[in-house]
Amino acid sequence: xxxxxxxxxxxxxxxxxxxxxxxxxxxxxxxxxxxxxxxxxxxxxxxxxxxxxxxxxxxxxxxxxxxxxxxxxxxxxxxxxxxxxxxxxxxxxxxxxx
Amino acid sequence: xxxxxxxxxxxxxxxxxxxxxxxxxxxxxxxxxxxxxxxxxxxxxxxxxxxxxxxxxxxxxxxxxxxxxxxxxxxxxxxxxxxxxxxxxxxxxxxxxxxxxxxxxxxxxxxxxxxxxxxxxxxxxxxxxxxxxxxxxxxxxxxxxxxxxxxxxxxxxxxxxxxxxxxxxxxxxx
Numbered sequence: 001x002x003x004x005x006x007x008x009x010x011x012x013x014x015x016x017x018x019x020x021x022x023x024x025x026x027x028x029x030x031x032x033x034x035x036x037x038x039x040x041x042x043x044x045x046x047x048x049x050x051x052x053x054x055x056x057x058x059x060x061x062x063x064x065x066x067x068x069x070x071x072x073x074x075x076x077x078x079x080x081x082x083x084x085x086x087x088x089x090x091x092x093x094x095x096x097x098x
Numbered sequence: 099x100x101x102x103x104x105x106x107x108x109x110x111x112x113x114x115x116x117x118x119x120x121x122x123x124x125x126x127x128x129x130x131x132x133x134x135x136x137x138x139x140x141x142x143x144x145x146x147x148x149x150x151x152x153x154x155x156x157x158x159x160x161x162x163x164x165x166x167x168x169x170x171x172x173x174x175x176x177x178x179x180x181x182x183x184x185x186x187x188x189x190x191x192x193x194x195x196x197x198x199x200x201x202x203x204x205x206x207x208x209x210x211x212x213x214x215x216x217x218x219x220x221x222x223x224x225x226x227x228x229x230x231x232x233x234x235x236x237x238x239x240x241x242x243x244x245x246x247x248x249x250x251x252x253x254x255x256x257x258x259x260x261x262x263x264x265x266x267x268x269x270x271x272x
Contacts, residue, residue: 023226028226028227039222039224040222040223040225040226041222059163062163062164062216065231066165066217073206076269079269080266080269080270083266
């Protein structure tokens with residue numbers, strides 16, 4: 001079954017997917033290329049003092065993912081608020097053989 | 099038996115959304131995700147009833163996160179609601195997923211809970227992809243694939259005359 005997607009569907013998919021992938025993978029690659037620490041949280045010593053911080057603040061990365069989720073939520077609410085399209089009845093078409 | 103180079107799975111193990119293996123696996127994932135939340139909720143209900151004091155305290159320590167002042171404000175001003183809604187919400191979300199009723203609606207709330215846990219726990223020592231994020235993505239998967247339709251009550255509820263007359267409800271069911 002081929003599902004119909006309009007410009008709103010495509011925009012929601014591109015924007016939400018783009019934001020979430022940027023936060024998780026895109027900035028993750030930047031983090032790895034920037035060198036240690038490779039995690040997304042500050043590294044502390046036994047005394048609890050911060051000895052190294054990640055290049056990209058995890059607040060920015062989580063913020064991008066949350067923004068992507070918000071796009072999906074808004075899209076869902078939009079779908080809920082707009083009338084449901086009637087499913088076109090597939091009319092059978094028979095051709096008589098000659 | 100045909101073999102499609104572009105899609106090697108397109109034979110007996112083709113993962114169509116209507117396929118037997120897809121239905122089996124999506125229903126399984128839904129029930130396990132549901133049990134995860136149901137267990138978390140019902141044990142809080144047993145131990146603390148509707149007064150889960152850790153909920154507001156947890157939110158109030160969420161300073162400087164991507165969610166801004168929202169969690170701290172919720173913890174400070176909606177404490178009475180949080181204390182009741184964390185155990186009750188987790189239980190109902192879990193129950194909904196396990197029986198497959200109102201799965202999409204329940205999963206929206208599940209995703210909301212998991213966003214707070216993901217950001218609040220902030221266990222990012224090994225990167226931002228944590229178990230909490232995976233749980234969050236599981237709930238989004240429940241919504242996208244409408245898993246309540248696979249061996250779930252939503253499959254029956256969606257066939258009722260009421261839902262047929264109000265098809266928009268399928269965005270909350272499924």
